[in-house]
Amino acid sequence: MKTLIQQLHTQKKKLVHVLLGSIALLFVVYSFGIASTTINIADAKMYDQDINELQTEIAELEVEYFEIINILSIDEAEKYGFTETSNLHYAYIDKTKAVAYNL
Amino acid sequence: MKRENKQFLFRLRVIFVGVVCIGFVLIANLFYIQVTNGNRFREQADGQYVVATYNSFERGSIFFEEREGTRISAAGQKSGYKISINPKKFTADPEEVFTVLSITLDIDREDFFSDIEKKNRTYIEIAHQVPKEIGEQIKKDLGSAIQLHAEKWRVYPLQGSAAHVLGFLGYKGDEYAGRYGLEREYEDTLKRENVDVYTNFFARVFHNVQNLVDSTSVPEGDIVTTIDPQVQLFFESELKDIQDTWDSASVGGIIMNPKNGEIYALGAYPNFDNNDFSENSISDFKNPLVENVYELGSIIKPFIVAMSIDSGDIDVNTLEYYDAGSVDVEDYTINNFDKRGRGWVNVQEILNQSLNTGMVHIAKQISKDDFREYFDRYGFTSKTGIDLPNEGNNLTSNLTSNRQIEFANMSFGQGIAITPITLVSALSSLANDGVRVTPHIVKKIEYTNGFSKTFDYSDQDVQVLSPETSGEISRMLVNVFDAYRDGGVKLPNYRIAAKTGTAQIPNPQGGYYDDRNLHSFFGYFPAYDPEFIVFLYTVHPKNVRYASQTLIDPFRSTAKYLINYYNIPPDR
Numbered sequence: 150m151k152t153l154i155q156q157l158h159t160q161k162k163k164l165v166h167v168l169l170g171s172i173a174l175l176f177v178v179y180s181f182g183i184a185s186t187t188i189n190i191a192d193a194k195m196y197d198q199d200i201n202e203l204q205t206e207i208a209e210l211e212v213e214y215f216e217i218i219n220i221l222s223i224d225e226a227e228k229y230g231f232t233e234t235s236n237l238h239y240a241y242i243d244k245t246k247a248v249a250y251n252l
Numbered sequence: 253m254k255r256e257n258k259q260f261l262f263r264l265r266v267i268f269v270g271v272v273c274i275g276f277v278l279i280a281n282l283f284y285i286q287v288t289n290g291n292r293f294r295e296q297a298d299g300q301y302v303v304a305t306y307n308s309f310e311r312g313s314i315f316f317e318e319r320e321g322t323r324i325s326a327a328g329q330k331s332g333y334k335i336s337i338n339p340k341k342f343t344a345d346p347e348e349v350f351t352v353l354s355i356t357l358d359i360d361r362e363d364f365f366s367d368i369e370k371k372n373r374t375y376i377e378i379a380h381q382v383p384k385e386i387g388e389q390i391k392k393d394l395g396s397a398i399q400l401h402a403e404k405w406r407v408y409p410l411q412g413s414a415a416h417v418l419g420f421l422g423y424k425g426d427e428y429a430g431r432y433g434l435e436r437e438y439e440d441t442l443k444r445e446n447v448d449v450y451t452n453f454f455a456r457v458f459h460n461v462q463n464l465v466d467s468t469s470v471p472e473g474d475i476v477t478t479i480d481p482q483v484q485l486f487f488e489s490e491l492k493d494i495q496d497t498w499d500s501a502s503v504g505g506i507i508m509n510p511k512n513g514e515i516y517a518l519g520a521y522p523n524f525d526n527n528d529f530s531e532n533s534i535s536d537f538k539n540p541l542v543e544n545v546y547e548l549g550s551i552i553k554p555f556i557v558a559m560s561i562d563s564g565d566i567d568v569n570t571l572e573y574y575d576a577g578s579v580d581v582e583d584y585t586i587n588n589f590d591k592r593g594r595g596w597v598n599v600q601e602i603l604n605q606s607l608n609t610g611m612v613h614i615a616k617q618i619s620k621d622d623f624r625e626y627f628d629r630y631g632f633t634s635k636t637g638i639d640l641p642n643e644g645n646n647l648t649s650n651l652t653s654n655r656q657i658e659f660a661n662m663s664f665g666q667g668i669a670i671t672p673i674t675l676v677s678a679l680s681s682l683a684n685d686g687v688r689v690t691p692h693i694v695k696k697i698e699y700t701n702g703f704s705k706t707f708d709y710s711d712q713d714v715q716v717l718s719p720e721t722s723g724e725i726s727r728m729l730v731n732v733f734d735a736y737r738d739g740g741v742k743l744p745n746y747r748i749a750a751k752t753g754t755a756q757i758p759n760p761q762g763g764y765y766d767d768r769n770l771h772s773f774f775g776y777f778p779a780y781d782p783e784f785i786v787f788l789y790t791v792h793p794k795n796v797r798y799a800s801q802t803l804i805d806p807f808r809s810t811a812k813y814l815i816n817y818y819n820i821p822p823d824r
Contacts, residue, residue: 155465165487166469169265171267173269173272173273177273177276178273179275180276180277180280181276181280184277184280184281185280188280197700198310198329198331201325201328201329202328202331203329204313204325204328204409205313205325205328205329205330205355205409207325207410208324208325208326208328208409208410211409211456211481211740212409212410212411212413212481215481215482215485219360219485219486219489239821239822240504241821245820247819247822248382
């Protein structure tokens with residue numbers, strides 16, 4: 150028992166050094182953590198803004214697409230010889246699955 | 253002495269560790285500045301490319317959603333440049349500069365040359381919202397003759413579609429914020445805190461801390477709406493056709509899901525482009541479907557019939573009425589629209605032929621208290637609570653009267669003025685097993701902190717009628733639609749419950765105009781399990797008398813579009 154206490158006493162200095170070193174290391178790691186979190190937040194905001202602008206560009210292209218597909222009307226189809234289907238029948242399993250056909 | 257040495261060493265070590273830690277923090281910041289953002293800061297420091305001031309305007313997006321769930325940005329933002337000149341230091345050839353600028357920009361020649369002459373000025377803007385590529389090319393060509401300033405601005409890619417729903421940004425005094433529509437209603441969610449990310453390092457570290465701990469602040473987010481962009485565009489083209497064909501003073505329409513109140517499309521004319529509305533008058537910005545009230549006329553008749561059935565005051569199978577073309581109520585005479593009598597008619601025929609006299613007879617069967625209670629349940633005496641600003645107050649003061657003439661008038665939709673959105677909400681009670689739903693535009697908010705909020709309005713549903721009454725009135729309205737133009741408009745494979753309305757427009761000087769009408773129309777389908785309510789109206793169409801002439805065809809076209817787009821299977 151006395152030997153253990155003596156051993157602890159002689160290693161006290163080393164323990165203090167280890168403790169202080171750990172505190173310093175933790176501080177450095179913590180600072181890195183804060184810094185990288187902040188950097189990532191700032192970068193995430195930047196990327197959000199870029200995504201926002203890309204989505205706007207995509208929407209403008211979609212509007213062009215809608216304008217083109219809306220040209221395809223019944224009148225337009227008739228110009229090319231298509232006619233509106235009459236005498237339609239439907240086969241359906243349930244509300245979400247239906248097939249149209251005419252005889 | 254030995255002890256002093258030890259203390260000195262200890263303090264030295266503490267200082268050494270402190271210096272090392274600070275060194276690491278500085279290295280991290282250096283890494284951020286030099287490696288992550290090196291190019292941008294270099295250019296700003298040079299001052300030769302983009303002027304160091306930075307417009308940090310940011311705002312959340314508003315999305316429309318297609319049937320498969322694909323989101324389209326209906327309100328987003330773009331970045332580019334403002335271009336300015338410094339007349340005091342301008343040494344380039346003005347003619348050459350103007351030539352280069354006018355290739356890609358719309359600049360007034362006179363204004364440009366007069367700006368160059370203002371030698372006491374150091375900053376004059378000559379163009380803004382210039383796309384990046386164009387701005388950079390101009391800078392390359394003209395060098396220091398012009399200055400570029402980074403700029404961001406709000407963009408509405410659908411170019412005026414759903415403008416009344418979206419609203420726009422504008423100044424009120426010094427405040428640049430949402431005005432009208434969702435931009436205003438969700439201003440707190442859409443606005444972004446104005447923080448320049450290029451301020452000092454410690455500001456960047458701490459700038460979000462306040463928001464995290466402040467419980468009163470509204471989280472920032474993007475909005476996802478119930479509007480389907482393809483349906484909106486198609487519907488608006490139908491509304492535009494109505495206005496162009498009949499030269500109407502105004503036109504409007506709503507498409508809503510009667511089961512949950514989601515609005516698929518909402519549009520009105522006159523319209524405006526929220527990207528550029530400088531030529532429009534303020535009255536164009538009002539959303540008439542939410543803010544304006546109208547006496548809608550015969551379109552109210554199904555509500556009267558439904559509440560009479562629901563209260564047990566009439567039996568549709570046995571009630572018969574002798575229609576003489578007119579009926580006296582107190583000191584007034586009420587006529588049918590054509591002043592003709594039909595003889596003995598039943599309730600179905602009263603609806604089919606939209607007989608005012610028959611409606612007066614039906615309304616007499618209901619007690620005034622029941623009448624008031626049902627109108628209250630329909631939502632006619634209150635606002636719907638739709639998530640758009642400035643919802644109008646319905647004018648229903650005649651309900652408090654004890655005069656029979658007021659109730660007689662209300663039985664065919666005159667003497668009571670309601671907003672179109674109130675009507676559509678009430679229509680859901682006819683279509684949806686008697687349950688009235690809350691109409692709404694926004695279904696979800698996605699916050700920047702990663703969380704989201706989905707809106708569920710089902711706890712606000714009101715059971716107005718019994719399911720049996722809802723079924724009965726739907727059956728009758730299907731017969732109404734099937735009978736229009738002797739069966740010429742019905743869709744063979746789909747039951748559509750519908751009704752037209754032709755109402756007189758009140759004259760502000762008293763009475764009603766003789767030569768002006770408001771036409772309205774609603775339809776819901778498939779009638780017994782409806783997916784859509786479509787409502788249309790047009791104010792003062794020219795050279796036409798009845799709503800059946802103006803609105804049935806656009807409705808039919810819209811119904812066919814929705815059936816095809818959403819793959820609605822037939823119900824007969």
